[in-house]
Amino acid sequence: MIYITRRETFNAAHRLFKPEWNDEQNLKVFGKCSNPNWHGHNYVLYVTLKGEVDSETGFLINLKDLSKIVKSRVIEKLDHKNINLEVDFMKGIIPSTENLAIGIWKQIEKPVSELGAHLHCVKISETENNFAEYYG
């Protein structure tokens, strides 16, 4: 079994809040990330696949194919966007790092399996110090 990881980056805006709470409650729970006028992060995404090495190519899969899936299904939807307002797969979901990792997993799991590999981990960092990992 071998694991291989593709790294991608994107910038996006968000706000962590529950609409049924007032600004004060949201600030108490979500801190600066609940700023009503949004704020941005430079996100780093790591997509890790696992499988067996193809003896003919020496690859698990061609990383170009993985990159195409991640770009079309994730990066193009998120990059320079407002996650709360513009990203279809995050509609109605609080855009925390955890929920983003789960949302991204759901976006790519099927097409990755069609490449003949298994999705192992979606890791996403929101800041240098905070990241979430989802294993399905």
Ligand code: NI
């Ligand atoms: Ni934030």
